[in-house]
Amino acid sequence: MSDKKLRIMVAKPGLDGHDRGARVLARCFRDAGFEVIYTGCHQTPEQIAASAIQEDVDVVGLSCLSGAHRYLFPAVAKLLQEKQAGDITVIGGGIIPEQDFQPLYDSGIKALFTPGATLDSIVDWVRTNIKPRA
Amino acid sequence: MELGKRIKAGDIRAASRLIRNIEDNVSEAKTTIKHIFPFTGNAHVIGITGSPGAGKSTLVDGLIEWHRKLDRTVGVLAVDPTSPFTGGAILGDRIRMQRHAEDPGVFVRSLATRGALGGLAKAVGDAIHVVDAMGKDVILVETVGTGQQEVEIINHAHTVIVVLVPGMGDEIQAIKAGIMEIADIFVVNKADREGSQKLHRELMTVLDMSKIPKDGWRPPILMIGNAFDPVEFDRGMTELTEKVKGHYDHLISTNQIGDRIRRKTRHELNEALRSCILEPVMKMLVTSGELDTMIDVLLKKESDPYTIAEDVAGRYLQDCIKP
Amino acid sequence: MLFIKEVLDSSSKMRKKWEDEVKKSVAKWADQKPRWSTVSDLEIKRLYTPEDIKEMDFEKDIGYPGQYPFLRGNQVTGYRGKYWTFRMFSGMGSAKDTNQRWHMLLKEGQTGLSTAFDFPTLMGYDTDSPKARGECGKCGVAIDTLEDFLQLVDGIPMDKVTTSMTINPPATILWAMYCAAAEIKGISLSKIGGTIQNDMLKEFIAQKTLMCPPEASVKLISDTVEFGTKHVPKWNTISISGYHIREAGSTAVQELAFTLRDGMEYVEDVIKRKGLDVDSFAPRLSFFFNSHIDFFEEIAKLRAARRIWAKAMRERYKSKDERSWWMRFHTQTAGCSLTAQQPYNNVVRTATEALAAVLGGTQSLHTNSLDEVLCLPSDHAVQIALRTQQIIAEETGAANTIDPLAGSYFIEALTNEMEQQAWDYIHKIDEMGGMVAAIEKGFPQLEIADAAYKYQQQIDAGEKIMIGINKYVSEDKSPIPFLEIDDKVETEQIGRLSAVRKKRDNKAVKKSLDDIKAACKKGENVMPYCIEAVKNLASVQEICDVYREVFGEYRDPGLY
Structure with missing residues (x-):
């Protein structure tokens, strides 16, 4: 009688404390039936990667509004790969200009959501692309 | 077998995956538990329970810090409630402990209740085994804290800390919910607040009236100040860590540890x-x-x-x- | 009473007739939606009449500009003597880059400066800290030591232009740098004017630029208030901010209530801790509000804010000086109302919001640039935003007369309603033991989180509209120019910092840091010691580390 749940970590890397989006999303993921681990603000990529592994999450959702995503997002993806946890999907959101999309995808970020993305569209993406592992 | 070996070797991914499989009720998880079972039973399991907003996670964070200073490794299992409507959960206890995220001597895992009553998740018992097999010296189990009947922890922990805060009608709640009987240590948290002395007195009265102490241990009542006041909080945490150790030593010296382990095993x-x-x-x-x-x-x-x-x-x- | 009985009687009679006709009409042509409400979800009636404001007393509740309760503004002459200050928030890259932008803005007609710092500076870390990686110069200017600061104000007439600095945990340090820079340039502290944001309570509530626990943070703020009162009389030592509370997703009423209750907390702390008379410092308290997209709600909010503050200062704190009753405030249009989709629409949003701020009687205004949802504003986008203010001031006639919407049944009723709801919150927080206690309980944080989630759900359900997001969505392919902060800003800044560390007198630095530590422990005012330390080229982080050591470090409790 297996009862698989999707586990997702919502994390705020860097020094930016604008957590409105992160907190709204955490609630939204809960309401979608996921188990959500929220890290709070001001996390280093190292803290996020270590936590994601300890929590065995399927997805890490990063939120950054400070412009430091170009460093922080790839850093998380790279650390997960180094710790043999490259199977954890990393997605991101925040103030991210379009020209940064491709380099971020290349670094291992699987999806990006910018202001105006609906909650439904984000949940749908997760539902479609992530299956809880056994 | 493979997974069991990896866990014993300290593989965090393997351990957290096994806990996941236990939660998800994946049948192979049982096989792995069989393999690691002989290597369990070494850690001191400490339960932390109390009403919502009592500051349990902050205390757990403080306990991690103190045990690390004493060079003991720590595992944390933090339980939060699953929404009965959506089946989802926000597991937020970990936030207070994030400063230890990178410490290899600390392993923190959040669990959702998934419908279990009694303040814990169904997987907690086996998850304790996993963390035990990882070789952690101390395992801190934080209950949900819904203010409901959270006595389940007694079946898992050697030492139970009940956390109360002044001004929340906690003492009455505690008596009603039957958690007075399960406490080995009381913490009056946020003791800088008005009403903490009153709460302390009321607890004393209840303890005086009840059959506690039994077996030579009267639950101490510790006052711990505001976590924002580093000096006061440190003083409180030092005392708490000493009492926790004191309780464990008492269990061993009076041979009551055997009874607790037997109860745990029976469960x-x-x-x-x-x-x-x-x-x-x-x-x-x-x-x-x-x-x-x-x-x-x-x-x-x-x-x-x-x-x-x-x-x-x-x-x-x-x-x-x-x- | 605003109206004589006959007016109210005839209004009542006519209203009944009108209501009958509405019923008939709605039966034929149903309303487009069942419920009409503000962006904050305050329900709005189809029509407002004299009956909605019949309880108002002209003298007590409305009055004249420059007179209690200051509903109609602090200035007797309105905008005729002087428009609001055109103050564009700016800062990016290195001190040199920002200094160039400042000179450009002053040349274009801006009348005050406003500084955005980067995240390491805002959080009290140096650029070479591991925590600062990737952040240098990204959303503001990077300042590590006084050397950077002197570069920032190079060629700026510090005795003529006022400068606002959006800085919170390390406010003592950046303000000390401003004071030190003035002294080095031979300008007396009594001549310099400006504002430091220095409002930590709203950081705990909303924006999460965190360093020390609430209690210690308020102590540092009281230090600046005291120092300013005594030595820098033209400086606004605090800008009590609702902007960030609103951006975090609060309603307009929550913004109003939490901001003003924060202000009261500071007043109470300075009186209690420093023993200062309320009228010795209250005239230098300033405020900072958001102007969101709901036009009338924003105007009502700003008017209500003035009246609440005047009442609180006069009645609650028994202040005698009229200038203490003034709520002086800066306004910024709402960043969260802008969309990355069809970004040129943002010009229209910003213009509407700016007009609301002006009609609400703001004294200073920042208008967002159309590209701010995507990146730091480009020169061209900033220019459009500044021109928006100039058009409102000089073309539209909005500034011709004072408080032009006063007496509007709707505006006055809405102002009253928002004021009442704000007081309800304020009293609730009083009961909790004040704002610090409420924050420790997580009360304002969770109220805001609830409002933010509700709003997002309303957007998703199409109950609230954002053009380009849930209505009139189109592929917008007019690209906008994009300002990029080169990653080499970081390496260069680290280079400058290590050069400073080599050349400075490290013994003097150590001594001045020890002095700050001693002052913190003794509860002395840290400001004089900070000025000394920055002159010795102590860095922002070095001083903040002292604060963190003495007062403890506050981490985000992550309430959701």
Whole structure:
């Protein structure tokens, strides 16, 4: 009688404390039936990667509004790969200009959501692309 | 087997995956538990319970810090409630402990209740085994804190800390919820707040009146100040860590540790029996559709629950129903 | 009473007739939606009449500009003597880059400066800290030591232009740098003017630029208030901010209530801790509000804010000086109302919001640039935003007369309603033991989180509209120019910092840091010691580390 749940970590890397989006999303993921681990603000990529592994999450959702995503997002993806946890999907959101999309995808970020993305569209993406592992 | 070896070797991914499999009720998880079981039973398991907003996670964070200073490794299992409406959960206890995220001597895992009552998740018992097998010296188990009957922790922990805060009607809650009896240590948290002395006095009165202390241990009541006041908080945490160790030493010196472990083991066996006997039967009844039929029969009053249950038991557990 | 009985009687009679006709009409042509409400979800009636404000007393509740309760503004002459200050928030890259932008803005007609710092500076870390990786110069200017600061104000007439600095946990340090820079340039502290944001309570509530626990943070703020009162009389030592509370997703009423209750907390702390008379410092308290997209709600909010503050200062704190009753505030249009989709629409949003701020009587205004949802504003986008203010001031006639919407049944009723709801919140927080206690309980944080989630759900359900997001969605392919902060800003800044560390007198640095530590422990005012330390080229982080050591470090409790 297996009862698989999707586990997702919502994390705020860097020094930016604008957590409105992160907190709204955490609630939204809960309401979608996921188990959500929220890290709070001001996390280093190292803290996020270590936590994601300890929590065995399927997805890490990063939120950054400070412009430091170009460093922080790839850093998380790279650390997960180094710790043999490259199977954890990393997605991101925040103030991210379009020209940064491709380099971020290349670094291992699987999806990006910018202001105006609906909650439904984000949940749908997760539902479609992530299956809880056994 | 492979997973069990990796866990013993300190592989965090393997450990957290096994806990996941236990939570998800994946059958292979049982096999792995069988392999790691001989290597468990070494850690001091400490339960932390108390009402919402009592500051349990902050205390857990403080306890991690103190045990690390004493060079003990720490595992944390933090339980948060699953929403009965959506099945989802926000597991937020970890936020307070994030400064230890990168410390290899600390392992923090959040669990959702997934419908379990009693303040814990069903997987907690086995998850404790996993963290134990990882070799952690101390395991801190934080209960949900819904203010409901959270006495389940007594079946898992050697030492139970009950956290209360002034001004929340906690003392009454505590007595009602029956957590007075399970406490080995009381913490009056946020003791800088008005009413903390009153709460302290009331706890003393309740302790004086009750049959506690039993077996030579009267639960101490510790006052811990605002976590924002580093000096006060440190003082409180030092005292708490000493009392926790004191309690463990007391259990050992009076040989009560044996009773606690026996109770814990009995509970585990109970859970295992349920999992290996009741759950497979239920699963068959559900998948075959027989359960629905039985309900229909009951609704029409054509039988009664005991007759049906005895009939099921008769099919699966022949020996049991013989008088 | 605003109206004589006959007016109210005839209004009542006519209203009944009108209501009958509405019923008939709605039966034929149903309303487009069942419920009409503000962006904050305050329900709005189809029509407002004299009956909605019949309880108002002209003298007590409305009055004249420059007179209690200051509903109609602090200035007797309105905008005729002087428009609001055109103050564009700016800062990016290195001190040199920002200094160039400042000179450009002053040349274009801006009348005050406003500084955005980068995240390491805002959080009290140096650029070479591991925590600062990737952040240098990204959303503001990077300042590590006084050397950077002197570069920032190079060629700026510090005795003529006022400068606002959006800085919170390390406010003492950046303000000390400003003071030190003035002294080095031979300008007396009594001549310099400006504002430091220095409002930590709203950081705990909303924006999460965190360093020390609430209690210690308020102590540092009281230090600046005291120092300013005594030595820098033209400086606004605090800008009590609702902007970030609103951006975090609060309603307009929550913004109003939490901001003003924060202000009261500071007033109470300075009186209690420093023993200062309320009228010795209250005239230098300033405020900072958001102007969101709901036009009338924003105007009502700003008017209500003035009246609440005047009442609180006069009645609650028994202040005698009229200038203490003034709520002086800066306004910024709402960043969260802008969309990355069809970004040129943001010009229209910003213009509407700016007009609301002006009609609400703001004294200073920042208008967002159309590209701010995507990146730091480009020169061209900033220019459009600044021109928006100039058009409102000089073309539209909005500034011709004072408080032009006063007496509007709707505006006055809405102002009253928002004021009442704000007081309800304020009293609730009083009961909790004040704002610090409420924050420790997580009260304002969770109220805001609830409002933010509700709003997002309303957007998703199409109950609230954002053009380009849930209505009139189109592929917008007019690209906008994009300002990029080169990653080499970081390496260069680290280079400058290590050069400073080599050349400075490290013994003097150590001594001045020890002095700050001693002052913190003794509860002395840290400001004089900070000025000394920055002159010795102590860095922002070095001083903040002292604060963190003495007062403890506050981490985000992550309430959701």
